[in-house]
Amino acid sequence: MAENVYDLWGENNGPRNEIQTLLFTNARILDGTGEPPYTGEVEISGNRIKSINKQGGVGFNWNTNGAQRIDCRGMTLMPGLIDAHLHLSWNNSPGVNPINMMPPEEHILVCVEMAKLLLDSGFTAGRGAAAAKPRLDVVIRDAINAGRFPGPRYTAASPEITATGGLGDMTLPHIKDPGLNLGIPVSGPEEVRRTVRELLKWGVDTIKINLSGEELVSMGGEENQFSDEEIAMCVNETRQRGRTLSAHARSKESVKRCVKYGIEYIYHASYSDEETLDMLEEAKERHFVAPGLAWLINTARNAGEFGITPGTPLTLAYERELEHAIETMKKMHKRGIRILIGGDYGFAWTPHGTNAKDLEYFVDLLGFSPMEAIQAGTKYGGQIMGMGDELGMLKGGFLADLLLVDGDPLSDVRILQDKKRLVAIMKDGKFHKAPENNFGGLRMSA
Numbered sequence: 108m109a110e111n112v113y114d115l116w117g118e119n120n121g122p123r124n125e126i127q128t129l130l131f132t133n134a135r136i137l138d139g140t141g142e143p144p145y146t147g148e149v150e151i152s153g154n155r156i157k158s159i160n161k162q163g164g165v166g167f168n169w170n171t172n173g174a175q176r177i178d179c180r181g182m183t184l185m186p187g188l189i190d191a192h193l194h195l196s197w198n199n200s201p202g203v204n205p206i207n208m209m210p211p212e213e214h215i216l217v218c219v220e221m222a223k224l225l226l227d228s229g230f231t232a233g234r235g236a237a238a239a240k241p242r243l244d245v246v247i248r249d250a251i252n253a254g255r256f257p258g259p260r261y262t263a264a265s266p267e268i269t270a271t272g273g274l275g276d277m278t279l280p281h282i283k284d285p286g287l288n289l290g291i292p293v294s295g296p297e298e299v300r301r302t303v304r305e306l307l308k309w310g311v312d313t314i315k316i317n318l319s320g321e322e323l324v325s326m327g328g329e330e331n332q333f334s335d336e337e338i339a340m341c342v343n344e345t346r347q348r349g350r351t352l353s354a355h356a357r358s359k360e361s362v363k364r365c366v367k368y369g370i371e372y373i374y375h376a377s378y379s380d381e382e383t384l385d386m387l388e389e390a391k392e393r394h395f396v397a398p399g400l401a402w403l404i405n406t407a408r409n410a411g412e413f414g415i416t417p418g419t420p421l422t423l424a425y426e427r428e429l430e431h432a433i434e435t436m437k438k439m440h441k442r443g444i445r446i447l448i449g450g451d452y453g454f455a456w457t458p459h460g461t462n463a464k465d466l467e468y469f470v471d472l473l474g475f476s477p478m479e480a481i482q483a484g485t486k487y488g489g490q491i492m493g494m495g496d497e498l499g500m501l502k503g504g505f506l507a508d509l510l511l512v513d514g515d516p517l518s519d520v521r522i523l524q525d526k527k528r529l530v531a532i533m534k535d536g537k538f539h540k541a542p543e544n545n546f547g548g549l550r551m552s553a
């Protein structure tokens with residue numbers, strides 16, 4: 108008898124799946140290592156890739172008794188995409204307030220919906236970049252892990268910790284209710300300490316701290332917030348519990364502080380100057396940068412119908428930042444600093460489900476080769492998930508998170524934006540989307 112699996116609510120989800128073997132044959136394998144694609148076979152056993160055989164090698168003599176076999180007909184088999192800056196609780200609304208003001212009961216349903224949308228779009232993992240309310244990321248992470256709802260592998264982020272008056276402090280002089288806030292405003296190291304401890308208690312994997320501003324809300328992207336004492340407190344309290352940190356950091360000073368305090372996940376980094384880049388390059392083994400280009404581009408240019416009109420001071424500020432971000436990212440790329448896809452999706456003008464657009468931006472704006480862009484969304488994604496030795500590439504022993512794509516993403520990365528081209532989506536050895544036609548009876552996830 109196979110042992111039963113119980114979820115975190117104590118419900119019996121039935122017997123653990125028995126190890127099964129599945130063969131993808133006749134695939135054009137784009138493995139994410141940077142090697143050019145090759146024709147071959149991929150053997151899946153349970154939730155992992157057991158082995159990969161290059162055609163012409165010594166393989167092709169597996170005993171396929173009992174194994175399910177999928178003839179890929181020369182389609183591309185590649186690792187699932189990974190979003191380095193993902194907010195499953197951003198609800199595709201036209202602004203920050205509708206995210207904030209949504210009651211938690213509706214909000215967790217939105218997270219369920221967004222999680223499925225991400226997986227439908229070929230994203231099999233994502234790093235949480237901040238939650239709208241303290242437990243949303245935690246609850247959706249656990250529900251996905253328990254197999255209750257389909258979604259990407261997900262690390263749970265805290266809400267943004269912000270300084271009083273900073274990005275995410277939405278209270279008014281006459282309405283101080285903390286429920287108005289997107290972030291959690293704090294002043295002084297002791298308030299930081301208490302807030303971090305509480306958030307860790309609720310089970311987040313990553314503490315998010317806002318170190319710079321944001322044009323759309325409250326203060327400019329080049330303005331800074333928090334004292335050194337407050338940042339040090341945040342980092343120390345997080346580290347001693349073995350958790351990780353990410354920062355909203357647009358200004359050069361905020362990026363320097365990430366390096367100084369070892370905050371590993373740096374979001375935006377648009378205004379980094381040469382001195383900042385030197386520091387970052389020196390510590391590049393430790394840090395990841397996700398510029399969030401989709402947010403800049405679409406807020407500046409494509410949010411007119413939502414009241415953010417191109418040509419106004421706000422959008423001109425974003426145009427200016429975009430220009431800086433592009434130049435900065437090109438320089439970082441030359442220096443070998445890891446730059447990852449993840450565009451801060453989840454607003455009406457950057458809806459979840461369009462996340463693969465980032466690959467196009469990396470190619471068109473940052474001068475990445477298609478292969479480099481794909482690695483920014485696969486290999487390095489595995490690393491930012493803290494799973495670089497088992498996620499983000501197709502290799503023996505790696506987790507079976509993969510996409511079967513009709514077409515060649517190396518000739519045009521935009522193919523990955525077309526859900527119809529994603530013939531199969533597999534996460535953890537199970538199909539979220541199985542190939543149609545003659546592939547009946549395959550293992551399906553929830």
Ligand SMILES: [Zn+2]
Nearest residue numbers: 192194236451
């Ligand atoms: Zn964000």
